[in-house]
Amino acid sequence: MRTLRIKLRLRARHAVLLAVSAAGCGSDGGGEPPGTFTEIFETLFPPTTNARCNFCHSMPASDISNGNLSTGMDQASAYAALIDVVSTSSRCGGKPLVVPFHPEESLFLDKLMGKPTCGDRMPLGGMALSESELEVVRSWIEAGAKDD
Numbered sequence: 001m002r003t004l005r006i007k008l009r010l011r012a013r014h015a016v017l018l019a020v021s022a023a024g025c026g027s028d029g030g031g032e033p034p035g036t037f038t039e040i041f042e043t044l045f046p047p048t049t050n051a052r053c054n055f056c057h058s059m060p061a062s063d064i065s066n067g068n069l070s071t072g073m074d075q076a077s078a079y080a081a082l083i084d085v086v087s088t089s090s091r092c093g094g095k096p097l098v099v100p101f102h103p104e105e106s107l108f109l110d111k112l113m114g115k116p117t118c119g120d121r122m123p124l125g126g127m128a129l130s131e132s133e134l135e136v137v138r139s140w141i142e143a144g145a146k147d148d
């Protein structure tokens, strides 16, 4: 009797795990193509957008004004500033900015989420990115963070 109860409990837990992982699959776009870097750059970086990352990040690297992340004014320099780069800022130093295929290890995505693991949420002083904008960044990293 006792073993039976334990078995049933295990089975119930397994069902919950399956449901959770199925929900996880559904949320990764459901067949949506991954975001591209062109899309990310155009939505976030030009000073004319709401996010205005370049308002601060196109300036020369400085710990105070941009956490040493200088993305320049064009897409090529923004890409170069993010890929294969480890943060040197006083608040997030040591963390890699973009780890291709691993959104959960990428500071670039972390800083855009509600509660980043270090420093302030970006865009600093601006409105948080929407779920769908975050998804563009996340899916782009997960697909290998190509210069596309």
Ligand code: HEC
Binding pocket: 044, 051, 052, 053, 054, 055, 056, 057, 063, 064, 065, 066, 067, 068, 069, 086, 087, 088, 089, 091, 092, 093, 097, 107, 108, 111, 112, 118, 119, 120, 121, 122, 123, 124, 125, 126
């Ligand atoms: C008003 C100025 C300002 C704006 C606008 C801004 N940032 Fe920042 N950003 C900073 C400052 C200052 C830091 C360093 C302090 C910190 O980490 O909180 C920083 C740090 C970062 C870092 C970590 C850099 C590192 O190497 O540690 C990332 C990534 C980042 N910002 C991305 C963005 C993105 C993407 C946007 C646009 C969606 C954005 N920021 C908009 C000022 C800004």
